[in-house]
Amino acid sequence: MRFALPMxxxxxxxxxxxxxxxxxxxxxxxxxxFVFVYVIGDFLTSLVELPSAYQYWRGLRSTGASYATLYxxxxxxxxxxxxxxxxxxxxxxxxxxxxxxIVRNLVILGAVALAGISLLVHYRATGALGSxxxxxxxxxxxxxxxxxxxxxxxxxxxxxxxxxxxxxxxxLGIQFAGSxxxxxxxxxxxxxxxxxLSLLGSQIVTISNLLRIYIWWQTLRKPADKPH
Amino acid sequence: xCKFFENKFVFAVILSLFVLGYGWNLSQGATVPPxxxxxxxxxxxxxxxxxxxxxxxxxxxxxxxxxxxxxxxxxxxxxxxxxxxxxxxxxAAV
Numbered sequence: 001m002r003f004a005l006p007m008x009x010x011x012x013x014x015x016x017x018x019x020x021x022x023x024x025x026x027x028x029x030x031x032x033x034f035v036f037v038y039v040i041g042d043f044l045t046s047l048v049e050l051p052s053a054y055q056y057w058r059g060l061r062s063t064g065a066s067y068a069t070l071y072x073x074x075x076x077x078x079x080x081x082x083x084x085x086x087x088x089x090x091x092x093x094x095x096x097x098x099x100x101x102i103v104r105n106l107v108i109l110g111a112v113a114l115a116g117i118s119l120l121v122h123y124r125a126t127g128a129l130g131s132x133x134x135x136x137x138x139x140x141x142x143x144x145x146x147x148x149x150x151x152x153x154x155x156x157x158x159x160x161x162x163x164x165x166x167x168x169x170x171x172l173g174i175q176f177a178g179s180x181x182x183x184x185x186x187x188x189x190x191x192x193x194x195x196x197l198s199l200l201g202s203q204i205v206t207i208s209n210l211l212r213i214y215i216w217w218q219t220l221r222k223p224a225d226k227p228h
Numbered sequence: 229x230c231k232f233f234e235n236k237f238v239f240a241v242i243l244s245l246f247v248l249g250y251g252w253n254l255s256q257g258a259t260v261p262p263x264x265x266x267x268x269x270x271x272x273x274x275x276x277x278x279x280x281x282x283x284x285x286x287x288x289x290x291x292x293x294x295x296x297x298x299x300x301x302x303x304x305x306x307x308x309x310x311x312x313x314x315x316x317x318x319x320a321a322v
């Protein structure tokens with residue numbers, strides 16, 4: 001079970017990402033370039049992790065540690081990409097606004113300022129790279145989640161909402177919520193080193209991720225509906 | 229699918245789950261100094277379909293009521309060409 005479930009998730013995820021990339025390449029990548037970059041990054045990092053993930057979940061200790069390291073290095077890359085993707089969704093949500101140029105400039109300035117201030121707070125010229133990169137990407141992640149849920153809430157309340165944007169932000173919202181719950185369970189597993197609880201947490205994270213990929217695929221494989 | 233995501237109840241459930249999960253993670257870091265609260269206790273959100281490794285295989289600073297060690301201690305432990313020891317040995321090494 002401890003080997004089969006994570007590997008099944010890995011395989012299903014990679015298989016789902018292929019049609020999603022194909023759907024984006026049929027045109028939507030022009031409208032959502034940062035979403036496209038995020039999807040490509042997600043696919044490549046999953047692919048790179050596959051051999052060490054296999055050995056880790058197989059229980060081979062020496063390579064297992066390298067999987068843990070690789071996984072969290074990839075996390076840094078992905079958190080930056082997901083932040084950019086979410087900012088592009090916020091940017092897209094400003095489309096119906098009359099003063100969209102001002103709002104868009106404010107969104108971009110705000111996003112850059114947020115990332116920049118967090119970087120200034122955590123940056124250390126000396127010491128290991130991870131000592132400041134890790135808290136910085138955590139701040140980016142929290143900001144991404146809040147911004148994404150904000151876009152979703154904004155669209156629900158809007159009379160003329162863009163269905164594609166709603167589904168993209170909603171899918172990502174499920175991923176953020178699933179990850180928060182899954183990692184809470186992993187926190188709970190630490191004191192007793194409970195492998196079943198840790199596995200449950202990691203599977204909730206994986207399933208929420210698969211749901212996001214599936215929702216995005218279904219959303220982007222069809223031509224975009226007009227706002228209603 | 230669009231109707232599902234337009235539903236305010238669905239949004240409320242997802243938002244509650246996010247707040248619950250994030251709140252729990254924050255509460256785990258409640259004993260650390262305030263300026264480090266967000267940094268230490270925010271979940272290392274998972275990415276992609278890969279299942280995250282066990283928590284004790286990655287960050288040793290997130291558990292227990294005691295203040296976590298400096299982040300560079302745990303980062304240093306995880307790099308380099310030699311095979312790292314078991315995670316519980318790593319904790320002792322900090």
